[in-house]
Amino acid sequence: MENPKISRIVFFGIFLAVVSGVTAALAGFGSRWEWWHFRTGFGILRWAAYGGLAAVVVSGLGLMISLRTRTAGGAALAVFALFISLVIAGIPWSWMQKAKRVPPIHDITTDTNDPPRFVAALPLRKDAPNPAEYGGPDIAAQQIKAYPEVRPLQLSLPPAAAFEKALEAARSMGWKIVDANKSEGRIEAMDRTFWFGFQDDIVIRIAQDASGSRIDVRSVSRVGKSDMGTNAGRISSFLKHMQN
Numbered sequence: 001m002e003n004p005k006i007s008r009i010v011f012f013g014i015f016l017a018v019v020s021g022v023t024a025a026l027a028g029f030g031s032r033w034e035w036w037h038f039r040t041g042f043g044i045l046r047w048a049a050y051g052g053l054a055a056v057v058v059s060g061l062g063l064m065i066s067l068r069t070r071t072a073g074g075a076a077l078a079v080f081a082l083f084i085s086l087v088i089a090g091i092p093w094s095w096m097q098k099a100k101r102v103p104p105i106h107d108i109t110t111d112t113n114d115p116p117r118f119v120a121a122l123p124l125r126k127d128a129p130n131p132a133e134y135g136g137p138d139i140a141a142q143q144i145k146a147y148p149e150v151r152p153l154q155l156s157l158p159p160a161a162a163f164e165k166a167l168e169a170a171r172s173m174g175w176k177i178v179d180a181n182k183s184e185g186r187i188e189a190m191d192r193t194f195w196f197g198f199q200d201d202i203v204i205r206i207a208q209d210a211s212g213s214r215i216d217v218r219s220v221s222r223v224g225k226s227d228m229g230t231n232a233g234r235i236s237s238f239l240k241h242m243q244n
Contacts, residue, residue, distance in 0.1 A: 010066065010074045010081070013059030017084040020051035024088050032197025038223065041196060045092060052088030059085055098228055103142035106130055108231035109218035110152045110239075112140035116205035116218045120179035120188045125201060128222035132201075147232040153215040153239050159185055162213035163206045169241040173234075175202060191219075193230060198223060200231060204238075215242060 024045055031041035059081040066074035107130075109115040115134045118125070125132050143150065155162050163182050170177060175189035178201075185206035192199050198221060205216040217238055219231035 009058065010062035010077045013055055013062045013081040014077060016051055016055035016058055017081040020048045020055055020088045021084055023051060024048035024091060028195035038196055049089050049092040052085045055081060055085030056089055099226060102229045103146045104226040105139050105142050106221035106224055106227040106231065107135055107139060108143055108147065108150060108235055110150055110235065111216045112143060116203040116216050118188060118201060118203050121201045125222060130220065130222055150232055150235055153242055154209065154211045155215060156212040159206050159208045159213045162215060165242060166204050166206055166215060169238060172241060173238060191234065
C-alpha cells in the first residue's frame with residue numbers, strides 16, 4: 001500500500017500546479033475582460049510563476065520519493081504536476097528572454113521613411129497612452145536592425161485588385177475592419193492579442209508603382225512600451241497571406 005505521506009506530497013504538488021495554471025490564465029484573460037488593469041495582470045502572472053516554481057520543487061520531491069519507494073501511481077502524478085508547473089514557471093521566463101532579444105518599441109511599419117498614416121483609427125486611439133504619430137529615426141533604426149524582413153511588398157496587380165486582395169487577407173486574419181477607403185488605397189483595422197487582449201491598430205496603404213502595386217503596412221500598439229515582437233509578426237503574417 002502506498003505511503004500516505006507520499007500521496008500528500010504528490011497531491012499537494014498537483015494542487016499547486018493547477019492553482020498556478022488557473023491563476024496564470026486568469027492573469028491574462030482577466031485583463032482582456034477588463035476585470036483589472038493589464039499591469040495588475042502582469043503582477044498576478046508573476047505570482048503564478050512563483051507558485052509554479054513552488055510546484056516544481058514539491059512535485060520534484062514527490063517524484064523522487066515515489067521513485068525511491070517504487071510507487072508507480074505517485075510517480076506518474078508527480079510527473080504530470082511537474083510538467084504543468086514547469087510550463088507555468090517557464091512562461092514569464094520565456095517572455096523575459098524574448099524581451100531581451102527585441103527592441104522596446106511598439107510601432108512597426110514597412111516604410112520607416114513615410115509610414116502609412118491613421119485616419120479612421122484616430123478617434124479610437126484618443127485615450128491610448130501610445131501616440132499615433134511615428135517616433136522618427138530612432139524607432140526606425142531599432143526596427144531595421146531587429147526586423148530586417150519587414151519590407152514593402154510589390155505585387156504585379158493594379159491597385160484596385162491589390163486593394164481587394166489586401167482587404168480579403170485582413171479579414172481572413174480575423175482583424176476588425178475599421179475603414180476600407182478604396183479611392184485612397186487605405187485600409188484600417190484593429191486586432192487583439194489572444195491572452196491579455198491588447199488592442200493594436202493596423203493601417204494598410206496600397207499605391208501604384210512600376211511593377212503594379214506597392215503594399216505598405218503599419219501596426220501600432222495602443223499601450224505598452226514594448227510589443228514583444230507582436231506587431232512585426234503580425235505584419236509578416238499579413239504579407240505572407242498577400243503572396244499566396
